Amino acid sequence: MRTAEPRSAAAQRVPHQVDEERWPDVAARPGASRLRTAATSVVVRRALERLPLRVRFPDGTHAGTGGPLIEIHDTGAFHERVGAHGLVGFGESYMAGDWDAPDLVGALTVLAGNLADLVPAPLQRLRGLWALRQPESQRNTPSGARGNISRHYDLSNELFAVFLDETLTYSAAHFRGFPADQELLAAAQHRKIDRLLDLAEVGEGTRLLEIGTGWGELAIRAAARGAHVNSLTLSREQRDLALERVRGAGLADRVSIELRDYREAVGTYDAIVSVEMVEAVGEEFWPVYFATLDARLAPGGRVALQAITMPHDRMLASRGTYTWIQKYIFPGGRLPSVEAVDRLTSEHTALSTTRRDALGAHYAETLRLWRERFTERADDVEALGFDETFRRMWTFYLAYSEAGFRSGYLDVQQYLFTKGEPTR
Structure with a gap:
């Protein structure tokens, strides 16, 4: 269930400026297709609905069954990054300031405890197609x-x-x-x-x-x-x-x-x-x-x-x-x-x-x-x-x-x- 809530002050904050030269993949949104971003939105919200979290979006709606708060500041950027780069994008989204959590450890502990089930089983089986691969340069x-x-x-x-x-x-x-x-x-x-x-x-x-x-x-x-x-x-x-x-x-x-x-x-x-x-x-x-x-x-x-x-x-x-x-x-x-x-x-x-x-x-x-x-x-x-x-x-x-x-x-x-x- 999603209900409207007033936007918090945190949701309205001005994001920090990201140095494009030093952090190119954080400064630039990945530009995922509308279809992929929309599909990511559906998958993410369905996953969040089951978790003991409270995820609040900029329009005042929220997902989760209750628990540590995750405050999404920029829904579009958040879904683009996650859709394009999965958990790498999730971390980059935090670096960019697309989301925050007053109790960051509490929120991440919930996610870590449910990591194996966050991605639907059909997508897990296709992991080789969508997951980023470790670059040769890091051998x-x-x-x-x-x-x-x-x-x-x-x-x-x-x-x-x-x-x-x-x-x-x-x-x-x-x-x-x-x-x-x-x-x-x-x-x-x-x-x-x-x-x-x-x-x-x-x-x-x-x-x-x-x-x-x-x-x-x-x-x-x-x-x-x-x-x-x-x-x-x-x-x-x-x-x-x-x-x-x-x-x-x-x-x-x-x-x-x-x-x-x-x-x-x-x-x-x-x-x-x-x-x-x-x-x-x-x-x-x-x-x-x-x-x-x-x-x-x-x-x-x-x-x-x-x-x-x-x-x-x-x-x-x-x-x-x-x-x-x-x-x-x-x-x-x-x-x-x-x-x-x-x-x-x-x-x-x-x-x-x-x-x-x-x-x-x-x-x-x-x-x-x-x-x-x-x-x-x-x-x-x-x-x-x-x-x-x-x-x-x-x-x-x-x-x-x-x-x-x-x-x-x-x-x-x-x-x-x-x-x-x-x-x-």
């Missing part, structure tokens, strides 16, 4: 991976410092309880890091390989235990700041940080730790990544891996699809499923899964704290030269990710893999 070849990583992690160390805690740790924390507050975030990140180091039995004299340096906090804590750490990254910005932090901690004699692809790693190690790195590898190269872990690990060694996962059926259904996250946030990124990790380790390595713990609720809290800090410090982000379209994009990214974990669509796993002694 994570050795040269492609460098470009993909740079697009995200080399944005600005100052940008990440705006919303991360003082440890500069950019992965799921581990809290003692919920809800958490900002003052607990650094301690929760240390708890997560220490848990991984404990799983890998990192201590005095351990030869540790870290794949994915971040800004160096794990390497610093491992070296403080007496380990000798070789850490690999493809981000120059991260490498430079991580080296500075290592020197500041007085641990330069125990930590080396190399600008090197994981495929270029050499030597053998007693332990390997890799935190939320596999998501950047790309499905095509997952076998190489896990085979590298196996090849670099000494017999009797241990691998502690933290990985974001998605349901296996959704992983298969979305295989090859080009997503908003890939286009704007993590080019070349791809989330595995637990089943995929099991298959990869059994088929391509001598590693055994000794332990696996799911920490999805902890990631939802981590993302909430990041998002709140990013929002509170929007002026600082603007001062760094990031415009409103970027700030809307980053807000959508953090809220979209949080909603994925709150709905259960996403999870994060801490794995312990072991490698037995060679048989004689």
Whole structure:
């Protein structure tokens, strides 16, 4: 049922100006045909009618059964973008200001929880015809991976410092309880890091390989235990700041940080730790990544891996699809499923899964704290030269990710893999 309501002040607001040079696909409407736009309108409204949302359109009508509010400001642009580019268009529509939600996480959590059923079954079967395909340029070849990583992690160390805690740790924390507050975030990140180091039995004299340096906090804590750490990254910005932090901690004699692809790693190690790195590898190269872990690990060694996962059926259904996250946030990124990790380790390595713990609720809290800090410090982000379209994009990214974990669509796993002694 749709009933007329007075237009809210938000629905009448003046949209922000989108920089056409920087954001060409956001500044320009896709120009979908009238037929396609009309068909999209029907499909979208029918999908929304079933959801526990309240979607209000500029003419005062609304859809949904009640719940978090989505305020559509420009119906034509919204339907054109969704009709032409699906979920990519949905995200671009938010970046452009075609719609807003007072409780963005709440609205996106409803959508994430119903993602598999949003598109009618007949259209799902034709996904290969209408879904955007990942571009060849985003393949994570050795040269492609460098470009993909740079697009995200080399944005600005100052940008990440705006919303991360003082440890500069950019992965799921581990809290003692919920809800958490900002003052607990650094301690929760240390708890997560220490848990991984404990799983890998990192201590005095351990030869540790870290794949994915971040800004160096794990390497610093491992070296403080007496380990000798070789850490690999493809981000120059991260490498430079991580080296500075290592020197500041007085641990330069125990930590080396190399600008090197994981495929270029050499030597053998007693332990390997890799935190939320596999998501950047790309499905095509997952076998190489896990085979590298196996090849670099000494017999009797241990691998502690933290990985974001998605349901296996959704992983298969979305295989090859080009997503908003890939286009704007993590080019070349791809989330595995637990089943995929099991298959990869059994088929391509001598590693055994000794332990696996799911920490999805902890990631939802981590993302909430990041998002709140990013929002509170929007002026600082603007001062760094990031415009409103970027700030809307980053807000959508953090809220979209949080909603994925709150709905259960996403999870994060801490794995312990072991490698037995060679048989004689």
